[in-house]
Amino acid sequence: MIPLGLPEPTAPALTTQAPDLDYWLLSPLLVVFAVGVVGVLVEAFVDRRHRRLTQLVLALAGVGAAFVLTLLQVGSLPEQGAGVGVAFATVAVDRPTLFFQGTILVLAFISLLLIAENRDGESAFAAQAAAVPGSEEERAHVLAGSQHTEVYPLVMFAVLGMQLFPASNDFLTMFIALEVMSLPLYLLCGLARRRRLFSQEAAVKYFLLGAFSSAFFLFGIAMVYGYAGSVHFADVYAAVGAGGAGVIEDGEPLLLIGMALIGVGLLFKVGAVPFHNWKPDVYQGAPTPITALMASCTLVAAFGALLRVFYVAFGASVWEWRPMLWVVAILTMVLAAVIAVTQRDIKRLLAYSSVVHAGFVLTAVVAASADGLAGAMFYLAAYGFTTIGAFAVVTLVRAPEGGAEAGDLAQWAGLARTSPFLAGALGLFLLAFAGIPLTSGFIGKFAVFEAAVAAGATPLVVVGVLSSAVTAFFYVRIIVLMFFAEPAETAPRVLRPGGLTGTVIGVGIAATVLLGVFPGPVLDNLLPQPSAEAAVGTQPSGAGIVPEDMFVR
Amino acid sequence: MTIPWLTLAIALPAVGALVVALIPRERAELAKRVALACTLVVLAVVGAMALNFDPSGPRFQFTEVHPWIARFGVHYAVGVDGIALTLIGLSALLVPLVVLAAWKEQEDAEDRGKGYFALILVLEAMMIGVFAATDVFLFYVFFEAMLIPVYFMIGRYGRGGERRRASMKFLLYSLLGGLLMLVAVIGVYAYSAQAGNGTFLWADLVGAEGLLAGVDTTAARWLFLGFFVAFAIKAPMWPVHTWLPAAAGSSRPGTAVLLVGVLDKVGTYGMLRYCLELFPGAAAWFVWPVVVLSLVSIIYGAVVAIGQTDMLRLIAYTSVSHFGFITLGIFAMTSQGQSGAALYMVNHGFSTGALFLIAGFLITRNNGSAVIADYGGVQKVAPVLAGTFLVAGLSSLALPGLSPFVSEFLVFVGTFTVLPVPAVVATVGVVLAALYILWMYQRMMTGPVREKLAGMADLSGREVWAVAPLIAVIILFGVYPQPLLDVINPAVEQTMQQIDVSDPAPVLGVDQAGGQEGAGE
C-alpha cells in the first residue's frame, strides 16, 4: 500500500550550504532576461511614442552586451576539461555552449534589425493583434499608427530560451528552456501585419503541434527519470552505463521509450521528417522577420540541445539511438527535398529547404564524434546567416497591390532585370544553400558529410548527396526564374532596402562568402577539435563512442 | 624570391573580373577593353611560365603550398606538370580569342555584355586553378565553382528559347556528378585520416607509399567510380553526354569554345590525374568498361553528328566522338596512348575552338541562325571565312599535317599494342568524321549562294585576329608537335610510373598474328 499522503522530505540539502550561483558565468543569460523584463516595464510606463526606439535600443544593446559577455567567458573557462557546470550543474558552460550561444546572439541581433525595420511607420507586425482582421477596430488602429512594441520583449524572452536550450545540463532545465523559447514564438507567429488570417492560423498550428511535441518530450523525460532516477545528464549517462538506477528491474524499455519520445520532442523543434509538418505553414504564415529568427536561431538552439542530449545524456547508448536517427535523417533529406520541388511559394520553399538542411545536420549528429559536433556547429552557424539574408530579401519583394509580400514564385520572374543587387544576393544565398564551393554552405556540407563518412555512415552521405542534388534543382529554378526569365506580367513592387534590411543582407552576404572562403578561423579555433588519440585510433566503423571531453559532464 | 606564377595567373583574371563588373554599364566598351587586356596579360604570364618550365626537371614545378583549412588538412597547393601546363596554355590562349570574337555579340544584352566578359574572366581564373591545383579539395572547389559562371553564360547570355532549360540541365548534370565526387573526396580524406594523416595533398596521397595505398579493393573501386562518374559527365562520355549538345546549342559560340574546348578537358584531365593515379588498381579493373564506353562514344557521337541540322549541335557531337578517343587513349595504359590523349586534349581545343568561333561568325551574319540548311555557297561570298572553316574542319577530322592527326595517331598506336580490337573499332570513327565534316562543309559552303547570304561580309580584321592564331597553331603543331610532346611525355612517363604500368615489351620480329595469339592464350 502506498500511502496517498505525500511525505514532506526532511530538510532539503539546500539548507546546509548556501547555494552558489556563478552570476558571472550566467551573465549572458541574465542580461538578456533583464532586458526582456525591462522591456515589459517600458511597455507599461514609457509613452507610446518613444516605446519603439527605447525597446529597439534596449534589445540591441542587451543582445550585444550578452554577446560580448559570451566572448569574455571563452577566456574564463578552465584550461583543463571542457567547461564548468553552473547553478547546481543545471547549466553547462562549455565550449559548445558558448559557441551556440554566441551564434544565437549574433543571429538574433541581425534578426532584430530585420524586426525593427519600419517603413513609413509600417512594420511587419500587426497594428493591434487583438483586433479582428478587417474590422473597423483594426482600421482605426492602422490609421492611428499603433504598433506592437511587445515584440521586442517577446523576442528577448525567446532568445533567452534559445540560449538556455543548448546550455541546459539536465532535462528539467531543458524543458523549461524549450518552453521559454517556444511560448513567445507562438505569439510572435500570429502577429503578421498582412495576411493576418494566415498568420493566426500559423500561430494556432504552431502552438498546438508545439505543445503536443513538448508533451512527448516531457513524457520521455519522465520515462528516463524513472529509468535513471535523475534528470541530470551526467547521472543519466552513468545510469545508462550501469544499466539503470536499480529501483526498477529490467528498465531498459523505459529508457528506450524515453529516448524515443525525447527524440520526438527535439526533432520536432528541429523540424525533421516526420515531425516537419508545422514548418512550411508556420514559416509562411509568420511575419517574415520572425520566420528569419526561427529559421536561424531556433534551429541552432534546437540542434544544440539535440546534440547535448544525445552526446551527453545518452552518450553511453549510441547504438540504441543511432538507427533511429539514421532513419529520420534519410527520411528528412529525401522526403523534404522531393516535396520542396513542388512548392510555388518562396517562404514555403525556404521552409522545406530548412527541413532538408536539418537532415544534413542530422547526418553529423549520427556521426557521434568530435567531428560530427564541429560539423553540425559550423553548418548551423553558416546556414543561420544565409537563411536570415534570404528571408531579408523576401521581405523586400512585395505584391504589386496591397503591400503583402510576393510569396508566389511566379512574381519573382525577371527580378534580376529590375533589381540586380537583390537578385544577386538571393542568388548567392541560394547557391550557398545548394552547397556550391566558395560559399559557406559548401564548407558546412563538407564538414557534416566528412564527419559522417569518418563515422562509417557513407550510405547516409550518399543519400544526402543525392537529395542535395534534388534541392539544387529547385534553388537553381529560382535563379533561372530571377535571372533568365522575362519579368512577370504583374511585376512585384521591390522596396528599396532600408538601412536595417540592407545591413542584414550585407551581413548575410559577407558571412556567406567569408565562411566559404576563409572558414579556417572558425573551424580551427572555435569548434571542438578531435583529441589526438581519437584522430589516430578511431576506425571508421568504430566511431560512435562519443568522445568524452567536449561537454561538461 | 620566386614569382608565384600560378597564383598570379589565377588571381589576375579574378581581379580583372571584379574590375570589369564594377565598371558602370554605360562604359561597356571600356569594360571590354579591360577584359581583353587582362586576358592578354594572363596569356603573357602563362607564356613566361611556360618558357621557365623545365621538361627534364621535377614533375611538378612552380609549386606553392599554403595551409587553408587546417582542420581538414586542406591546402592551397598549386603546381603544374607537362599536361597541366599545356592545358593552362590552351586556356590562356583561347580566352583572349573568345573575348575578341565575342566583342560585338552581346551588344543587345541589357548590360551590353559587361557581365559576360566578367564571367569569362572568372571562368578563366577557375580554369587555370582547376588545372593547377595539386590539392584534391582545391581541385574540387574549382571544379564545382566553375559551373556557376558557365551556368550564367549559357542561361543569361545564351541564345535561343531553350537556353534556360539547357543551362539548368548543364548545371544539374554537373552538380550531380560533382556531389558524387564529393563523397569520394570525403572518402579520400577519411582514408588518409585513417592512415594517420588527414590531408588532401595530391602528392601525399598517391603512390605505393601514399596514404591511399592501404585502401581495400572494394572501397577503392567505389572511390574510383565516384571520381569517374563526375569526370565522365564532364568529359562528356556516352551515356551521360546529353547535356552537352543542348548546352552548346544554346550558348554563344564563345561560350561553346570555352565549354567544349577547355571545360570538358577537365573531365579527361581528371581521369588521367586523379582516377588513374589515386586508384591505379581500381583503374586497371575498370579498363574494359571504360574502353567500351569510349568506343560507344566515338561511334555514337559521330553517327549522331551526321544527322544534326544545327551546326553547333553538330560540333558538340563531334566532340563527344573525340572525347571517346581521349578516354580510349588514357585507359589504354600505354605511354603512347596517354601522350596521345594529353596531346589530343590540347589539339581538340584548338580545332573545336576554331570551328565554334567561325560558326559564331557565320551565325552573327545570318540573324543568329545556326541551322545548316540556312546556309549555302558561303565560299563564294566569303572565301576567307570558308577557308578557315575548312582548315578547322579538316583538323577536326585529323587530316595529316594538322595537329590533331598526331594525337589521334598516337592514341591508335598506343591502343593497338594492348587493345587491338577496340583500336580497330575506333577507326570507324575516323571514317565517320570525314563524312560529317565534309558533308557539313558541302552543304554550307558550296553550291549556289543563298539569297539572304548574298551580301555577307567576309571576316573583319578583328575576326581574323581571333581565328588566325588558332589556324597557325593547328598547322604548326601538325607539322612540328615535338615541343608539346617534349613537355607532355615526361609527365606521362611519371604517371605511368605512379600507376605502376609499363608499356608492353616491343614485339620485334614476331608477326602481329603470332603476338595476338600469344596475347589471346
Added chain:
Amino acid sequence: MTPTTETAAAVSARALDLAAEPGLEAFGSDPWWIVLIKAVGIFVFLMVCVLMMIMADRKVMGRMQQRHGPNRFGPWGLLQSLADGVKLSLKEDLIPRTVDKVVYIAAPMVAAIPAFIAFSVIPVGPEVSMFGVQTRLQLTDLPVAVLLVLATASIGIYGIVLAGWSSRSPYPLLGGLRASAQVISYEIAMGLSFVAVFIYSGTLSTSGIVEAQQPVWFAVILFPSFVIYLITMVGETNRLPFDLAEGEGEIVGGFMTEYSSMKFTMFFLAEYVNMVTVAALSVTLFLGGYHAPPPVTTFWPDAGEGWMGAVWWLGKFLLVMFLFIWLRGSLPRIRYDQLMALGWKVLIPIQLVWITAVATIRVLRNEQYPPYVTAVVIGVFFVLIVAALWAWGRSAERARAESDAELEAERRAMRDNPMHGGFPVPPMTAPHYGSSVAAEEPRFQPASAHEREEVSGA
C-alpha cells in the same frame, strides 16, 4: 518492468518512512467507530449550523432593520428554517426542457458534497477522552490540510459554473460566469493571505498551525493578512456585499434561476456550509483555534484544555459567523467592476508587499541581524507603502479630474447644442415613411471599400 514483490515492498516501506510526518502522530490511529462518531458529529454540526445560521440571518437582519424576523415556528421562531427545508422538499421539482440534463442534475451535488469535506481538517478542540479513547477533536489532519480546504472550495465552483452553463439560459450563464470569476479572483488573495501564516507556522497542517499560535494569535501579528482573509472569505462565499452572482436585481437568481425544490436547496446548503467552513478556517488560522484568548490564560492556564477548548472555539466561530450577518445587514451590494477592482488592484498588491515584508523580517530575525537592520527594512517598506499610496492617490485624483473635465465639456456641449451626443431623436436624414420628401444624402460617407481593403490585413 514489473518489480518483484520484494522491491515493491522495500519501496513502499521507504515511502512510509517518508510519510511519517512529525506532529501528525496523533492522527490516523483512531478506531473506526471513533472516526464514524466524529464524522457524523461534524455532519450534524454542519446541518444544525446551517439551519441556525439561516434563522439567525433573518433574525439578526430583522433586528437591525427594526423588525422582528421570523418568530412563529418553535420557540422564538427557532424552527423556522427547518420548516422552510421541509417546505422546499415538498415543492415540485422542475427540470426545464432545454437544459443539459446530466450536468443540470449533477451540478448541485458537485456544489454541495465538497462543502462537507472541507470541514474534516478543522480542529475544534485539543485532545479529549471520548468513550475512553484519547482522541483529538478533529476528524483528521494532513500535511497539506489547508490545501485541502482550498481544493474543495475550488471544486465547489464547478458546481456553480456547471449549473449556469447547463441551464441554457442567459441569466444563469451570466450568474455562473460572474460567480466563478469572482471566486477565482478572491481565491488568489485568499491563498496569499495564507502564505504569511505558513511562514510563521512552518507547516500546512491545521493542528500544527493552531499549536503555532501559542501564545499570540496570528490575527494579531499578521493583522493585514487577517483583514484580507475576512474580506476574501466573504467574496469566496458569494455573500453580501459581494453576492453579484445571484444579484436578484439584475440577473434574477443568477446561476440558481432555473433550479427548484431540493436542487435549489442544495445550492443554498452549499453556500451556508461554505460559510461555516471559511469561518472555522479563520478561527483556525488567525484566531488561535481552540486556545483560550491570551488574557484568560494568564489567570486560568488550563482554559483551553479538554472539552473547554471546544467551547472557546465555538465562541470564536460564532463571532465570525455573526460578522457575516453584520456585514450583510450594514453594507450595500457593490458593482461588479468595483468587486473585481478590489480583488485585483487592492488586495493582491497589498498582499505581495505584505508577504515580502513578513518574510524579510522573519529571515532577518532568524539570521540574527542586528535590530537596526530590521528597523531600516521596516522603514523602507513603510516609505514604499506611503509612496505607493501617494502615487495612487495622485493618479486617482488625476483620473477624477480628467473625468470631471470630460463631463464638464460634455455638459457644455449639451448646453450649446441639445442634439449633442446623439440624443435618441430620429435623424433628419431618416427616410420618412409616407412622406414625399426624399431622404437627404448622408452627411458622412462611409469609408470607401477600397480604402478599407488597404488598411486591413485580412
Added chain:
Amino acid sequence: MDPMNYIVLAAVLFTIGAVGVLVRRNAIIVFMCVELMLNACNLAFVAFARMHGGIEGQVIAFFVMVVAAAEVVVGLAIIMQIFRTRRSASVDDASLLKN
C-alpha cells in the same frame, strides 16, 4: 498498490490525450488533450519520485504545472484570436495554409 500501476495509468492517460489530439477537431479540445498529456507526465513524475524515494520528480511536477499554466495562457490567447475571427474553433477550418 504496486507503484508501477501509477505509471501504467500515466501511460494510459497520455495515450488518451495523444489520441485526442489526433482525433478531435475542436482546437480547445485538442488543447485540453495536450493538457491531459502534461498531467499524465506529472503523474508519472510523482510516481517515479516515490519509487526512487527522492523529491526531484515532485519538483519537476511543480515546474510542469507552471509551464502548463503558461501554455494555457498563450494558447487560449491564440485560439481566442482565431475564434473571434472565424467564429469557429475547428482545426479543419484552419486550412488556408494547406498545400
Added chain:
Amino acid sequence: MELYTPIFVLGGIGAAFVVLSMVVGALAGPKRYNRTKLQAYECGIDPTPQPVGGGRFTIKYYLTAMLFIVFDIEVIFLVPWAVHLDALGMFGLVAMVLFLANVSIAYAYEWRRGGLEWD
C-alpha cells in the same frame, strides 16, 4: 491511507445526504404538468436562442481566467517556500523576492495596459 480515510467517510455521509434529499425532493413534490413551467425563465419572453454549448461570453472572462492561472501558479510556488522559509534562509528570501519582483512587473504591465479594467 489512514489519514485520508476519515475524509472519505465524511464525504460519503455528505454525498449520501445530498443524493437522498434530492431523490426525496423529486419524489415528494407534486407533478402538475404545465408547459410554461418547463420553459427557461426569461422575463416571460421566449429565451434568446442559445447555440449549443451555452453561447459565447465576453472575452473579459477569459482574461480573468488567464490572470488567475498566472497568479495561482505564483501561490503554488509561494506555499512550499513559506513553509520552509526558516530552513531556506537568506537565499530563499532573495530568490523569492526576485520571483515576486518578476511577477509584479508582469502585474504592473497588465495593470497599466488596462488588463484589470472591467468594463
